[in-house]
Amino acid sequence: MNALRRTVYFTGIVALCAWVLVPIYFIALGAFGGRIGVFRWPKSILPTDTSLAAMQLFLQVEGVGQAMVNSIIAACITMALSIALGAPAGYALARFTFPGQNAYRLLILLTRAFPLAILALPLTVAFIRIGLYDTAFGVALIHTALALPFAALVSASLFQAIPRELEEAAWVFGCTRLQAFLKVVLPLALPGIAATAIFAFVISWNEVFAASVLTVRNRTLTAYLLTVLAESPLHFRFAGGFLLIVPSIVFIFAVRKYLFAMWGIANR
Amino acid sequence: MADIKIDKIAKTFGNARALDEITLDIADGEFIALLGPSGCGKTTLLRIIAGLETRSAGRVIIGGRDISDTPTRARGLAMVFQNYAVFPHMTVYENVAFGLRMQKADEARIKAQVARAAELLHIEPYLERYPAKLSGGQRQRVAVARALAVEPPVLLMDEPLSNLDALLRLEMRAELKAVLREAGTTTIYVTHDQTEAMGLADRIAVMHGGRIVQIDKPTAVYSRPKTTFVGGFVGSPPMNFLPVTAASGAIDLDGLSLAAPRPEGNLLAGIRAEDFALSHSGEGLAFDVMVAEPLGSHTLLTGRSHGQMLRVVAPPNGDYPADTRLGLKPDPNRIVWMDAASGEALRQETAA
Numbered sequence: 001m002n003a004l005r006r007t008v009y010f011t012g013i014v015a016l017c018a019w020v021l022v023p024i025y026f027i028a029l030g031a032f033g034g035r036i037g038v039f040r041w042p043k044s045i046l047p048t049d050t051s052l053a054a055m056q057l058f059l060q061v062e063g064v065g066q067a068m069v070n071s072i073i074a075a076c077i078t079m080a081l082s083i084a085l086g087a088p089a090g091y092a093l094a095r096f097t098f099p100g101q102n103a104y105r106l107l108i109l110l111t112r113a114f115p116l117a118i119l120a121l122p123l124t125v126a127f128i129r130i131g132l133y134d135t136a137f138g139v140a141l142i143h144t145a146l147a148l149p150f151a152a153l154v155s156a157s158l159f160q161a162i163p164r165e166l167e168e169a170a171w172v173f174g175c176t177r178l179q180a181f182l183k184v185v186l187p188l189a190l191p192g193i194a195a196t197a198i199f200a201f202v203i204s205w206n207e208v209f210a211a212s213v214l215t216v217r218n219r220t221l222t223a224y225l226l227t228v229l230a231e232s233p234l235h236f237r238f239a240g241g242f243l244l245i246v247p248s249i250v251f252i253f254a255v256r257k258y259l260f261a262m263w264g265i266a267n268r
Numbered sequence: 269m270a271d272i273k274i275d276k277i278a279k280t281f282g283n284a285r286a287l288d289e290i291t292l293d294i295a296d297g298e299f300i301a302l303l304g305p306s307g308c309g310k311t312t313l314l315r316i317i318a319g320l321e322t323r324s325a326g327r328v329i330i331g332g333r334d335i336s337d338t339p340t341r342a343r344g345l346a347m348v349f350q351n352y353a354v355f356p357h358m359t360v361y362e363n364v365a366f367g368l369r370m371q372k373a374d375e376a377r378i379k380a381q382v383a384r385a386a387e388l389l390h391i392e393p394y395l396e397r398y399p400a401k402l403s404g405g406q407r408q409r410v411a412v413a414r415a416l417a418v419e420p421p422v423l424l425m426d427e428p429l430s431n432l433d434a435l436l437r438l439e440m441r442a443e444l445k446a447v448l449r450e451a452g453t454t455t456i457y458v459t460h461d462q463t464e465a466m467g468l469a470d471r472i473a474v475m476h477g478g479r480i481v482q483i484d485k486p487t488a489v490y491s492r493p494k495t496t497f498v499g500g501f502v503g504s505p506p507m508n509f510l511p512v513t514a515a516s517g518a519i520d521l522d523g524l525s526l527a528a529p530r531p532e533g534n535l536l537a538g539i540r541a542e543d544f545a546l547s548h549s550g551e552g553l554a555f556d557v558m559v560a561e562p563l564g565s566h567t568l569l570t571g572r573s574h575g576q577m578l579r580v581v582a583p584p585n586g587d588y589p590a591d592t593r594l595g596l597k598p599d600p601n602r603i604v605w606m607d608a609a610s611g612e613a614l615r616q617e618t619a620a
């Protein structure tokens with residue numbers, strides 16, 4: 001019985017890992033397998049003639065480096081803004097009762113109900129007027145608008161999960177509201193906030209429509225790849241695809257301890 | 269000086285009235301137990317004193333200073349929460365040290381105070397642990413230690429020993445009382461354990477439905493309850509209430525004549541289980557034993573008298589088979605006379 005359960009358990013884990021890892025592996029294989037490896041059929045499972053040639057070629061193409069930098073800038077600004085605006089909004093939703101609270105919650109979600117395609121033209125015009133057009137910051141603003149509802153609602157539930165009495169205890173023992181937040185609430189909410197931040201980063205990193213519409217020369221990586229990949233050779237596309245996935249993976253890997261940390265179970 | 273004056277504090281949640289004009293004066297260094305059934309507003313009152321809950325009306329004055337609108341941190345009090353509220357991301361040591369750190373105490377003082385509080389509550393072995401690795405009772409003791417460590421002038425405790433085993437609770441109770449008396453801490457101690465309240469408090473405030481129905485010394489609350497509620501809630505077993513009728517200034521209990529506090533009318537005679545003298549010859553109030561519980565120090569008899577359930581304390585070694593008929597003679601000086609309609613005690617001329 002126990003053996004059976006173990007078998008099922010591990011099969012499940014292996015299946016889940018394969019679900020995520022196999023596609024990534026094949027993309028990596030395409031990206032590093034060299035020009036010939038991409039076209040070979042049947043595909044070899046093991047890397048045969050690995051080379052960085054495709055990757056190098058890709059990175060040397062004009063504009064790729066700049067596009068990556070733009071992407072990173074936009075994603076970081078998105079991340080910072082979503083947390084800076086979303087976490088306080090979430091805290092307010094979690095801790096204060098105010099008239100129209102439920103309507104406000106709904107309203108936050110409704111911002112996602114406007115299709116970006118409809119907003120694209122007026123946004124472009126407005127951005128050109130203010131001078132935000134074709135800047136990473138402008139793109140980041142739109143991405144923040146996309147990520148913010150998520151950031152606010154997730155952090156609201158994060159703060160809600162932290163017992164109010166913990167904060168009250170901090171007040172009793174001499175903390176101001178802000179001190180109590182910084183000393184008690186924030187450390188407890190940090191894993192969740194880190195996850196929210198990563199999510200905002202990934203939303204921005206992967207977003208292509210707004211980025212394509214709002215930039216011409218200062219493209220983000222996704223927008224750039226969209227325009228160039230159609231005319232590129234296959235191994236070149238794999239290299240681009242690989243570059244698109246890597247940051248998300250690295251990022252999530254880097255903060256995994258916050259994602260998994262449970263106080264007292266995982267030691268810090 | 270940290271005397272507390274609670275002046276007509278009221279609290280409504282929506283339409284529900286949780287506190288109904290509570291007025292309470294607590295002297296500096298006094299230990300008050302708030303005793304009452306679940307939901308009577310004990311926690312709400314503590315939270316209003318601490319400034320964690322808004323009040324609907326009234327004032328709280330500590331040490332002559334009206335602190336009704338002072339933020340919690342500046343009220344100069346410490347609190348033990350009903351659900352402990354121990355910080356899960358800090359070690360036990362850091363939890364206990366938290367209040368002192370906020371007061372910017374120097375490291376040596378912190379160390380000494382934490383050690384003292386930890387020793388008192390027997391939590392020294394866990395100082396380096398995180399609360400997630402403690403049992404409920406251990407966490408509760410951390411919460412008490414955290415409050416004691418700051419040596420507050422006013423200490424509010426919300427059922428601080430509820431999760432401990434009987435032996436430990438007895439021990440902690442005694443130590444807590446000694447420490448708080450020595451430090452001269454003004455304490456409000458919420459409990460619904462009436463033996464705890466009796467053992468610890470200088471005065472007991474019995475709450476019921478958002479009001480304080482009686483506040484008095486433990487012995488007075490026990491033997492001179494002001495209402496049938498207090499008599500039934502305080503003391504184990506609860507007080508017996510025997511319905512009687514006075515006629516021309518006397519009450520007749522199966523041939524036993526008692527002087528009535530009122531010439532005519534229906535009354536309740538409140539009599540503690542230990543205030544009966546037993547007579548095997550059947551003299552006095554007829555009482556049929558239903559159950560006898562030998563409790564070591566005494567035997568508790570439950571039975572009926574004219575259809576009315578009574579509890580009576582008998583000597584420990586007697587044998588009381590079911591359906592034994594006994595005669596009961598209540599001690600007339602210890603009877604609390606209550607109005608049958610209102611359930612409130614009549615004014616007594618005899619002192620408690």
Ligand SMILES: Nc1ncnc2c1ncn2[C@@H]1O[C@H](COP(=O)(O)OP(=O)(O)OP(=O)(O)O)[C@@H](O)[C@H]1O
Pocket residue numbers: 281284286304305306307308309310311312313350460
């Ligand atoms: N935030 C709140 N909103 C609405 N009603 C509340 C709130 N807090 C308490 N109450 C109500 O106020 C009354 C008093 O509650 P309180 O917590 O003070 O009781 P308590 O005496 O501490 O009970 P217990 O012994 O079970 O802890 C209860 O009827 C409760 O339902």
Ligand SMILES: [Mg+2]
Pocket residue numbers: 310311312350426
């Ligand atoms: Mg309570």
